[in-house]
Amino acid sequence: MAEFITIMVYCVLGTALMLFGTFVVDLVIPCEFPAEIKKGNVAVGSVMAGISVGIGIIIRAAVMSPAGTAVHESLLTGIASTIYYYVVGLVFCVLGYLALNLINRKYDLNKEISGGNPAAGIMVAGMFIGLSIIISGVIM
Secondary structure, three states: OHHHHHHHHHHHHHHHHHHHHHHHHHHHOOOOHHHHHHOOOHHHHHHHHHHHHHHHHHHHHHHHOHHHHHOOOOHHHHHHHHHHHHHHHHHHHHHHHHHHHHHOOOOOHHHHHHOOOHHHHHHHHHHHHHHHHHHHHHHO
16 A cells, blocks of 8 residues: 555656646746647647656656665655756756757747747757756666
8 A cells, every 4th residue: 555655646746747847848938838739839849748758757767766765764755855856857957958049049949949840849859858868867
């Protein structure tokens, strides 16, 4: 029964953190994400998918990390560790996006994504996932 409760807690926590992560990315990229999704903007959908997958990778690494399993006696400690790594990962994903947008002077990622350019959305999604894989490697 304790394992079921742990699974349930991490599923709820993971879902909440993914939703919050997409909210943060929506703040960083100046376009109305819900409205763009309704319009079928593939670029925005790709960005949302990328940050959700990236956050999932980070949360998985945090839950499976040796630090997390060594402290396995406390669910609250595991949750705190997961949230800590999530915040670090989300900050680096946002900083990565801002750096990518700053470095690419030939086009404005904000405009390309809000304009529905699928290539821009896929590029940003790939960057989020790539950074998350790197972060998960450091965590584990």
